[in-house]
Amino acid sequence: MIFKIITDSTADLNEDWADQQDIDILGLTITLDGKDYPTVGPERITSDVLLEAMKNGGQPTTSQVNVGQFETAFKKYAQEGRPVLYLAFSSVLSGTYHSSLIAREMVLEEFPEAIIEIIDTRAAAGGEGYLSIVAAQARDKGASLDETKAMIIDILPRLRTFFLVDNLYHLMRGGRLSKSSAVIGSLVNIKPLLWLDSEGKLVPLAKLRGRKKGMKEMVERAIQDVEDSTAIVAYANDEASAESLKEKLLETDNISEVLTMPLGPIISAHVGPDTLAVFTIGQTAR
Structure with a gap:
């Protein structure tokens, strides 16, 4: 079965394009003026709105993708028997990567045969997006999950x-x-x-x-x-x-x-x- 690629909203991928490329995007959260905003989906806060608020003195904070979000995503594909490759936001800049590791262990307890590969990209923004694009191109050309993972790890440094x-x-x-x-x-x-x-x-x-x-x-x-x-x-x-x-x-x-x-x-x-x-x-x- 063709593997699934997952990344997060820090990769800055266009959601319509990602959907066409069979890439799931998990969203981090923004808190601005006491209100939480998603960064994925129809209700997401846009960069234009956020930046305008910052110009007017707004001081947003961000929250990582939590364990529950990862568990839901990983479990969905474990139930389908579909392997997963998750390209994570840099572990130095966010706890998102570590949340994904915890969720993987939780899902593997219930689905021990599941394949959930996770890469700490040590990247952000267009760098993380670049890796996601390269991974999707490799998969489209017939590369296996292991081959794609090895290629991405070679590119990282x-x-x-x-x-x-x-x-x-x-x-x-x-x-x-x-x-x-x-x-x-x-x-x-x-x-x-x-x-x-x-x-x-x-x-x-x-x-x-x-x-x-x-x-x-x-x-x-x-x-x-x-x-x-x-x-x-x-x-x-x-x-x-x-x-x-x-x-x-x-x-x-x-x-x-x-x-x-x-x-x-x-x-x-x-x-x-x-x-x-x-x-x-x-x-x-x-």
């Missing part, structure tokens, strides 16, 4: 993730960055460039004076040593800059295709308005 943020306040507020690291984000016209290191930690990489220089630096770093000619560009309410980044990437010899996507509400809640991100796959480990 070579996945490049760069974020150019307007400031570091939101990352500090959410505990994803220390106060000392966030100081650079308060300097006038300094645009911090960050990346996810080999452990999945968000680390300051450079301090650029001005957005244009920041974008130029991000492109230069993203195209170094690339293996796959496809790149992903993500953005928080600045589609024009995302299109500019896309053009700059396509002008290089290394990139021939660029997919653009808005950052979803979970990632947007942590990085804040006007963030840009680029994701590529390199030849060597980070």
Whole structure:
């Protein structure tokens, strides 16, 4: 039986596309002004609504996918006898991955023959989405679950993730960055460039004076040593800059295709308005 791919809403995949590709998306939750909002389904909060609230002083918090959600999803496919490959949001940035491990053990107690494979992608946003797309393409070409899992694990240390943020306040507020690291984000016209290191930690990489220089630096770093000619560009309410980044990437010899996507509400809640991100796959480990 063809295996099922599951990821979570931090992968920022378009839900209609994911449905067509037989990918399930489990949603993390956003709390804003005392109200909880889903990030998957017709009632989901959109990034535009969230970012506008943040511009007006809103301070959203996020909650991981809980054990019960995972148990329901895993049990459904265990009952069908269908193997599952779950691509999880970085364990360094969320407890979602650990919740999935607990749920898997619970389901395996009832369905010991079930196949539930879980990968800590150590990725987020378009990086996690990139891995989901690659996994779906492999499955469509006839790759088995084991073959697909091995391929994804091989890619993990070579996945490049760069974020150019307007400031570091939101990352500090959410505990994803220390106060000392966030100081650079308060300097006038300094645009911090960050990346996810080999452990999945968000680390300051450079301090650029001005957005244009920041974008130029991000492109230069993203195209170094690339293996796959496809790149992903993500953005928080600045589609024009995302299109500019896309053009700059396509002008290089290394990139021939660029997919653009808005950052979803979970990632947007942590990085804040006007963030840009680029994701590529390199030849060597980070």
